[in-house]
Amino acid sequence: MTENANTMASESQNAAPVIHVSPSPHLSNQALTTQRIMFDVVIGLVPVVLMALYVFRLYAVKQLAICVISCLLAEALFTKMRGRALSLKDGSALVTGIILALSLPGTAPWYVGLIASVVAIGIGKAIFGGVGMNLFNPAMVGRAFVMIAFASVLAAGGYQDAGSTVDAVTQATPLDSFKQTGAVTPLFALFFGLTNGSLGETSALACLLGGIYLCIRRTASWEIPAGVILSVVVLGGIANLANPDTGWTVLHHLLGGSLLFGAFFIATDPVSSPMTPKGKFIFGIGVGALIMLLRIFSGYPEGVMFAVLLMNALTPLINRWTIPRPLGAQ
Amino acid sequence: MAATVKEFGGSGTFKHGVHPPERKHFSEDIPIEVIPSPKKVLMPMLQHVGAPSVPVVKAKDVVALGDIVCKSGGFVSVPHHAPIAGKILKSTVTTLPNGRHVQVIPIKADGEQLEGQALKDEIIGGEWPLDSLDQYDRQTITEAIAKAGIVGLGGAAFPAHVKYTPNDEKPVDTVLINGCECEPYLTPDYRVMMEATQAVVAGAILAGKAAGAKDIIIGVEDNKPEAVKALRQAAADTGVKVALLQTKYPQGSEKQLIMAVLKREVPLGGLPLDVGVAVSNVGTASAIARAVMRGKPLTHRVVSVTGSGVRNPKNLLVPIGIAYRELIEYCGGLTEDAARIISGGPMMGFAFANLDAPVTKGTSAMTVLTAEDVRKADETACIRCGRCVDACPMNLVPTKIALASRAKDVDLAQAYHIMACFECGSCAFTCPASIPLVQLIRTGKARVMASQRK
Incomplete structure (x- = not known):
């Protein structure tokens, strides 16, 4: 006992280092954290946000502010209710807020963004067990809720405000005007995004810029957008061949609506998409196929949201179907 | 630098893997030094894969350097030999860094010891005439390997003779000598390749002969160009080839090495033998050369004492069974911010705190990391990023x-x-x-x- 006390005393005198044991590996890639991944998504969203601000002006500012603030507050509220440590720092609520805002029309009244945010965080994420546990893309859960609860606001007509001072908002959305009147928006306008629509979806260029950044950083897996685009090209091509005189070509399908925004920013949510490269590709193909099915045969002009939610539900199954073959296995 | 493995069928690398910081600079350019002979060593009876060895000495027996202390406990087992001259003490139990409690035979130094340069010359120095290898036949080599108690020195400590015993069902066509050393920090293999180049090549040839292999290939990562140069020079005209592999962790893992060089998949749960390959570390090759050409058992090995938590990092030639404490003391002790002591490298090594534990045949390094090195963010939820x-x-x-x-x-x-x-x-x-x-x-x-x- 005394000997123990002595060694302890002498140890503290020499300030001997405290040696911990722990299982290997003893090194970790400190530059890569969940926070950093979320921050990457925000960087990837910058071109999209800038374009939204340019096209929709104050509408975009208002919707982004409402959704981001409500998502952060909802996250704080729900983590506190669950008695967990506050997790705002990981940035996942921020990402959900931005993506949700970008998927809504700027014209939607303030309470729509607020309710969508609370549902996204609460029902989309918190009840599943918080970040990483949710089955569905939270932003899409929130959006689906308000789309059904406030049908008129999120229906095609809700996007339009003839008396607005912002040009884009006075027009109908490209997909809607095609569905209603057969009018085809020029590809140029779809590519640069000078059209009406949800805040983040109008500019194909901005989505490509941000999306490619995410794929290069491997924050988004390229297999998913590749799958989506491939299946839209194939199915859109078939639709085109079947109905050659509509003027709404494969390229219109690709550049119009929220296809690219959905392919690069929504379908690529890692939590609600499969784990393996093969699974991701299958998931992308499925999303693309469902989008085309909804666009062509359903009453809605657009189908990205429902396509992603449906494929989210299949993710656990896809994961089980695509367990990779280990090196050396038969 | 183009990988030159195409002729063997591989691509020079394997799928996936990571790039941890290499941090070889602590010790890569420091020549192997001989640690002063310790007052006592602990010889574990189980420091290899397989059955524990069986003691053949009893307390108070006197042993000379290289005398047998325990005999092999079965086919997959090896004998162990006295790394110093001394007196056997009563056997006891210690805990190795890997957490195993093992029986050890303590040997107290007594009498004159072979030390310093003389010891280094004896173990890895001197001449290894490559033109004299014809005189050894398959059986002589395998027997010498088994008798010398050689295990894989890369860390796995698998008895070497098992791989090289002729096996009609699974003939070996290629012997791969592993000089990848993909673990960060570690440099013992690099120093052996630099300072005992001839011994490595001789061992490779002998291993190839024992296995009846037609190809003998030494695989080295492309971050060690000096070693590649030295090996190629020494191996010129011997038929031994040096394959340059992409630097990536874990290139030094057997299955990944075989994939990178030969493009063969070792079946799950199988051994390299199943695809006609025997793999040995470069240190093992030099031990094989010593066993066959000089008839000496494995009693010493090269260990790196490295990392930012060590005052003077070194590569040491140490007797098996020496306490880790003596290694760190010889290297100037721990720095004030030392936080973790690892037997082996930082990716697969074992953290331990009992510095009185003995170095075993599979110990490649003692890596000491600081709190900053091992700093890790708090665990958060998996976001399935893949x-x-x-x-x-x-x-x-x-x-x-x-x-x-x-x-x-x-x-x-x-x-x-x-x-x-x-x-x-x-x-x-x-x-x-x-x-x-x-x-x-x-x-x-x-x-x-x-x-x-x-």
Whole structure:
């Protein structure tokens, strides 16, 4: 006992280092954290946000502010209710807020963004067990809720405000005007995004810029957008061949609506998409196929949201179907 | 620098893997030094894969350097020899860094010891005439390897003679000598390749002869150009080839090495033997040369004492059984911010705190890291980013296995091929959520094995 006390005393005198044991590996890639991944998504969203601000002006500012603030507050509220440590720092609520805002029309009244945010965080994420546990893309859960609860606001007509001072908002959305009147928006306008629509979806260029950044950083897996685009090209091509005189070509399908925004920013949510490269590709193909099915045969002009939610539900199954073959296995 | 492995069928690398910081600079350019002969060594009876060795000495016996202390305990087992001259003490038990409690035979130094340069010359120095190797036939070589108690010096400590014993069912066509040393910090293999180049080449040729192999290839990562140059020079006109491999962790793992050089897949649960290959570390090759050409057992090995937690990092030639404490003391002691002591390298090594534990035949290094080196963010939830899937050299889904292990779901863990994991740590190194994947998988494996015993 005394000997123990002595060694302890002498140890503290020499300030001997405290040696911990722990299982290997003893090194970790400190530059890569969940926070950093979320921050990457925000960087990837910058071109999209800038374009939204340019096209929709104050509408975009208002919707982004409402959704981001409500998502952060909802996250704080729900983590506190669950008695967990506050997790705002990981940035996942921020990402959900931005993506949700970008998927809504700027014209939607303030309470729509607020309710969508609370549902996204609460029902989309918190009840599943918080970040990483949710089955569905939270932003899409929130959006689906308000789309059904406030049908008129999120229906095609809700996007339009003839008396607005912002040009884009006075027009109908490209997909809607095609569905209603057969009018085809020029590809140029779809590519640069000078059209009406949800805040983040109008500019194909901005989505490509941000999306490619995410794929290069491997924050988004390229297999998913590749799958989506491939299946839209194939199915859109078939639709085109079947109905050659509509003027709404494969390229219109690709550049119009929220296809690219959905392919690069929504379908690529890692939590609600499969784990393996093969699974991701299958998931992308499925999303693309469902989008085309909804666009062509359903009453809605657009189908990205429902396509992603449906494929989210299949993710656990896809994961089980695509367990990779280990090196050396038969 | 183009990898020159095309002629063997491989691409020079393997799928997935990671790039941890290399940090070889601490010790790579420091020549091997001989540690002063210790007053006492502890010779563990189980420091290899297989059956424990059986003591052939008793307390108070006097042994000379190289005398046998324990004999082999079976076919997959090896004898151990006295690394110093001295007196046998009563056997006792100690805990090795890997957590195993083992019987040890203490030897107290007594009488005159072979030390310093003389010892270094005796173990790795001097001439290794490559033109004299014709005189050894297959059986002589295998017997010498078995008698010398040689195990894999890369860390796994698998008895070497097992690989080289002629096997008619599974003939070996290629002997691969592993000079990859993909673990960060570690430099013992590099120093052996630089300072005992001839011995490595001689050992490679002997191993090739023992196995009856037609190709003998030394695989080295392209971050060691000096070693490649030296080996190529020494191996000129011998038929031994040097394959340059891409620097990537875990290139030095047997299965990944075979894939990179020969493009052959070792079956799950199988051995390199199943695809006609025998793999030995460069240190093992030099020990084989010594056993065959000089008739000497494995009594010493090269160990790196390295890392930012060591005052004067060195590469040391040490007797097997010396206490880690003597290594660190000879290297100036720990720095004030030392926080973790590892037997081996930082990716697969074992952290330990009992400095009186002995160095074993499989000990390649003592790596000491500082708190800054091992700093790790708090664990957060898995967001299924798939980075572990991209990192896993065995093509597994580590997070799913870890999750199944955490949930004690043995069937799910096996559905995700938990037993294929060899715990290289690539997944946990990469994980942005700092999930202790390897630890979880290890406990899961233990659970699977327990369920199979039932």
